[in-house]
Amino acid sequence: MEQVQQFLTDNGGRFVDELFQFLRIQSVSADSAFQPQMRQAAEFVRDQFARIGLETEIIETAGHPIVYASWTKAEGLPTVLIYGHYDVQPPDPLDQWVTPPFEPTIRNGCVYARGATDDKGQLFTHIKSVEAWLETTGRLPINVKFVFEGEEEVGSENLDQFLTDNTERVACDIAVISDTSQYAPDMPAITYGLRGGIFGEFTVSGPNQDLHSGIYGGAIANPANEAARLVSQLIDANGKILIPGFYDDVVALTDEERHQFASLPFDETKFLSNIGMDSAWGDSDFSTTERRWARPSVDINGIISGYTGEGPKSIIPAKATVKWSSRLVPDQDPDKIVEALKTLLQDNLAAGLTLDVTVWGTGAGIVCNTNSPYMNAARSAIESAFGVAPVMIREGGSIPVVATFRDVLSVDTLLLGWGQNTDNLHSPNEHFRLQDFHRGTHASACLWNEIAEFVS
Amino acid sequence: MEQVQQFLTDNGGRFVDELFQFLRIQSVSADSAFQPQMRQAAEFVRDQFARIGLETEIIETAGHPIVYASWTKAEGLPTVLIYGHYDVQPPDPLDQWVTPPFEPTIRNGCVYARGATDDKGQLFTHIKSVEAWLETTGRLPINVKFVFEGEEEVGSENLDQFLTDNTERVACDIAVISDTSQYAPDMPAITYGLRGGIFGEFTVSGPNQDLHSGIYGGAIANPANEAARLVSQLIDANGKILIPGFYDDVVALTDEERHQFASLPFDETKFLSNIGMDSAWGDSDFSTTERRWARPSVDINGIISGYTGEGPKSIIPAKATVKWSSRLVPDQDPDKIVEALKTLLQDNLAAGLTLDVTVWGTGAGIVCNTNSPYMNAARSAIESAFGVAPVMIREGGSIPVVATFRDVLSVDTLLLGWGQNTDNLHSPNEHFRLQDFHRGTHASACLWNEIAEFVS
Numbered sequence: 001m002e003q004v005q006q007f008l009t010d011n012g013g014r015f016v017d018e019l020f021q022f023l024r025i026q027s028v029s030a031d032s033a034f035q036p037q038m039r040q041a042a043e044f045v046r047d048q049f050a051r052i053g054l055e056t057e058i059i060e061t062a063g064h065p066i067v068y069a070s071w072t073k074a075e076g077l078p079t080v081l082i083y084g085h086y087d088v089q090p091p092d093p094l095d096q097w098v099t100p101p102f103e104p105t106i107r108n109g110c111v112y113a114r115g116a117t118d119d120k121g122q123l124f125t126h127i128k129s130v131e132a133w134l135e136t137t138g139r140l141p142i143n144v145k146f147v148f149e150g151e152e153e154v155g156s157e158n159l160d161q162f163l164t165d166n167t168e169r170v171a172c173d174i175a176v177i178s179d180t181s182q183y184a185p186d187m188p189a190i191t192y193g194l195r196g197g198i199f200g201e202f203t204v205s206g207p208n209q210d211l212h213s214g215i216y217g218g219a220i221a222n223p224a225n226e227a228a229r230l231v232s233q234l235i236d237a238n239g240k241i242l243i244p245g246f247y248d249d250v251v252a253l254t255d256e257e258r259h260q261f262a263s264l265p266f267d268e269t270k271f272l273s274n275i276g277m278d279s280a281w282g283d284s285d286f287s288t289t290e291r292r293w294a295r296p297s298v299d300i301n302g303i304i305s306g307y308t309g310e311g312p313k314s315i316i317p318a319k320a321t322v323k324w325s326s327r328l329v330p331d332q333d334p335d336k337i338v339e340a341l342k343t344l345l346q347d348n349l350a351a352g353l354t355l356d357v358t359v360w361g362t363g364a365g366i367v368c369n370t371n372s373p374y375m376n377a378a379r380s381a382i383e384s385a386f387g388v389a390p391v392m393i394r395e396g397g398s399i400p401v402v403a404t405f406r407d408v409l410s411v412d413t414l415l416l417g418w419g420q421n422t423d424n425l426h427s428p429n430e431h432f433r434l435q436d437f438h439r440g441t442h443a444s445a446c447l448w449n450e451i452a453e454f455v456s
Numbered sequence: 457m458e459q460v461q462q463f464l465t466d467n468g469g470r471f472v473d474e475l476f477q478f479l480r481i482q483s484v485s486a487d488s489a490f491q492p493q494m495r496q497a498a499e500f501v502r503d504q505f506a507r508i509g510l511e512t513e514i515i516e517t518a519g520h521p522i523v524y525a526s527w528t529k530a531e532g533l534p535t536v537l538i539y540g541h542y543d544v545q546p547p548d549p550l551d552q553w554v555t556p557p558f559e560p561t562i563r564n565g566c567v568y569a570r571g572a573t574d575d576k577g578q579l580f581t582h583i584k585s586v587e588a589w590l591e592t593t594g595r596l597p598i599n600v601k602f603v604f605e606g607e608e609e610v611g612s613e614n615l616d617q618f619l620t621d622n623t624e625r626v627a628c629d630i631a632v633i634s635d636t637s638q639y640a641p642d643m644p645a646i647t648y649g650l651r652g653g654i655f656g657e658f659t660v661s662g663p664n665q666d667l668h669s670g671i672y673g674g675a676i677a678n679p680a681n682e683a684a685r686l687v688s689q690l691i692d693a694n695g696k697i698l699i700p701g702f703y704d705d706v707v708a709l710t711d712e713e714r715h716q717f718a719s720l721p722f723d724e725t726k727f728l729s730n731i732g733m734d735s736a737w738g739d740s741d742f743s744t745t746e747r748r749w750a751r752p753s754v755d756i757n758g759i760i761s762g763y764t765g766e767g768p769k770s771i772i773p774a775k776a777t778v779k780w781s782s783r784l785v786p787d788q789d790p791d792k793i794v795e796a797l798k799t800l801l802q803d804n805l806a807a808g809l810t811l812d813v814t815v816w817g818t819g820a821g822i823v824c825n826t827n828s829p830y831m832n833a834a835r836s837a838i839e840s841a842f843g844v845a846p847v848m849i850r851e852g853g854s855i856p857v858v859a860t861f862r863d864v865l866s867v868d869t870l871l872l873g874w875g876q877n878t879d880n881l882h883s884p885n886e887h888f889r890l891q892d893f894h895r896g897t898h899a900s901a902c903l904w905n906e907i908a909e910f911v912s
Contacts, residue, residue, distance in 0.1 A: 214853025
């Protein structure tokens with residue numbers, strides 16, 4: 001293990017260089033214009049695996065490919081399935097980046113680039129920890145299987161099918177994902193709960209073209225007015241969601257968990273000032289941390305309708321498109337909620353308009369067992385690498401594959417985040433602290449060892 | 457008069473060629489990128505006036521210039537002030553034009569171009585009628601003054617100031633504007649009432665950048681959600697406007713006027729199918745014609761917020777911008793309504809968000825005296841040129857200067873529309889029937905004569 005650690009320390013500079021190569025690839029899964037770069041990113045990952053001696057291949061899907069790799073020579077020992085995603089969020093709005101999103105730059109000890117922390121930088125720590133074991137000892141203390149997909153940012157549409165079709169190939173004892181965050185700088189965390197999600201879009205269409213609001217105003221339903229009204233039907237002014245049945249299956253927070261959340265240091269003023277706001281908002285029955293981690297939400301992600309250039313243009317727009325997402329908690333059923341939402345929108349649609357609803361992806365909320373040997377192995381590995389025991393947290397984001405691992409492979413997932421939730425995930429100037437990257441590689445290398453020990 | 461008519465007939469082809477030159481100039485007042493083209497359009501109009509022997513000049517304003525011209529040698533006879541606007545609406549969405557908006561093309565007897573009917577084509581009829589009188593008789597039967605502005609599509613911000621500062625120069629007995637429509641093809645109309653308008657934009661701002669909806673969703677107010685909610689506070693699902701006091705000063709429609717509206721031929725099914733809709737909508741206490749002409753409305757003209765590209769992007773947008781317009785009827789006070797709207801928006805703003813409201817322009821609704829000698833002169837001129845007496849109508853659009861003429865110059869306005877309200881004003885594929893253009897020049901030439909007769 002000492003040899004492995006030394007290798008990681010000695011090669012840290014090279015790892016960063018290789019990460020830069022990875023970050024330069026514009027693997028934006030949401031935009032079909034970037035399909036060649038998606039392929040290039042998959043090939044980059046495959047080549048990484050091949051170079052360190054794993055069996056690996058690019059597996060085609062109906063969308064972007066999956067990169068699979070494995071090392072399974074530790075007979076009789078546990079098998080860990082490591083998941084990550086090589087696709088990234090769109091970089092817009094481009095004009096808010098200090099340095100271009102696909103030209104990684106180091107400032108203040110952080111690498112700035114789209115995907116730096118979400119998830120290229122974090123997944124890379126596990127490739128490098130396996131490389132360290134194999135280069136120094138010629139073996140791993142456990143078996144590993146890697147599934148790195150290219151569709152996480154667009155709803156992982158083809159991943160479930162792959163896992164369902166390959167249950168034997170991907171069979172494992174535990175899954176590991178580094179796509180979450182530490183609780184705070186130098187305060188590593190194990191995330192035992194995640195919100196699920198629904199990601200969709202609806203378009204309200206009216207006249208066959210934009211119309212003069214003087215000639216037609218008041219005589220026909222305006223798609224922009226009505227799209228806005230539909231949004232107002234989804235969630236009220238206090239943050240209560242109005243979709244019928246939305247809260248029916250929500251598992252209530254226990255007093256113990258509420259107490260645990262409240263015991264974590266949380267500077268709400270700083271949390272808000274970091275994002276330029278002076279007030280939180282939402283369902284006042286719950287704390288801000290509770291609302292973020294363990295309560296469902298509905299957010300509009302984008303709206304486009306009519307004239308959006310400079311100055312006025314007095315038209316009735318032909319249509320309005322609203323992108324929306326919902327974050328879900330156990331045991332809400334995404335499909336049931338999608339149906340209720342569709343019915344609500346359709347029932348409230350004004351005369352003369354038509355509605356088209358698209359859902360790109362859904363995933364259930366998750367809470368994992370916090371007392372398993374794997375959880376204990378992870379605690380120990382993180383303490384070794386970071387010098388401090390991790391706190392147990394939930395997070396508000398969604399990693400739908402965790403539900404699939406539970407449902408299809410019957411395994412829990414260790415969500416071990418090396419980054420910070422202030423790393424501007426999904427925002428301009430995304431970054432990842434290099435110290436966190438390096439500690440991540442060490443924690444990962446320890447984890448393989450600790451799992452072998454705790455589980456045996 | 458016969459000579460004048462002959463001249464108009466003989467020179468019709470040349471008039472169309474000159475109109476094409478005018479239509480090729482991209483005089484989009486709303487977009488500052490087109491400032492050179494705005495200047496070019498003003499110079500084109502000035503050169504037209506100069507060529508036919510009017511005193512003319514380009515008058516600078518804080519925004520786009522006004523072109524003024526006059527012929528006042530008919531001592532003791534009435535003076536007519538002719539208003540028009542050489543600016544046009546933005547041509548977006550460009551991809552819906554069959555032929556490019558600034559490359560005029562003739563199809564099915566119509567000229568297709570942005571501004572063909574609104575208002576370049578219509579104002580041009582009055583230049584040409586004056587040209588015909590001067591070229592054939594060397595004089596006009598009355599005095600004329602032209603005020604052609606370049607800011608009608610952006611709220612006429614500097615026109616009122618010009619008129620107020622130059623009351624003697626623009627003093628007149630009656631105003632004439634051709635910026636409305638016939639009631640239907642071959643069914644010319646005098647528009648005796650117009651809706652006023654308010655044209656503005658509001659922006660709801662929240663976080664200093666787009667945020668991950670998993671990390672922040674439910675914890676802070678979402679500017680897109682809340683902008684939509686604010687829209688829903690302005691107007692209800694049935695078309696009733698919710699701005700406090702909005703209806704207080706509305707002059708009720710008389711039974712006589714409702715009866716007159718109802719007596720006009722109106723094929724609602726065709727009206728709707730022309731715009732690709734199968735149902736009207738709005739305040740059910742009023743007919744569709746009443747809602748369009750004589751009832752106030754609130755329309756969203758455009759919304760932009762967050763991610764609007766392909767696929768999902770699960771963010772909370774940093775801000776949302778909503779363009780809105782309201783159509784007003786006598787005696788609603790635009791300023792009072794703007795204040796009530798601002799208060800309503802501010803009072804309903806969620807915690808943590810900020811609001812910025814811009815108003816580009818306002819104008820009161822108008823109803824003119826239908827029994828004046830000028831109105832009778834117009835009836836007679838139109839009957840001469842179109843072979844049929846005009847119907848008396850109101851229109852839903854706004855021409856705020858009509859209120860200014862009333863308030864500052866104490867004159868009524870003759871609203872004589874040569875086009876059709878199906879000419880795609882403010883929409884892609886705007887057009888103007890050439891036959892209507894030519895009949896407009898004839899009606900205009902007759903009008904100068906009829907005014908001299910009816911008023912003397």
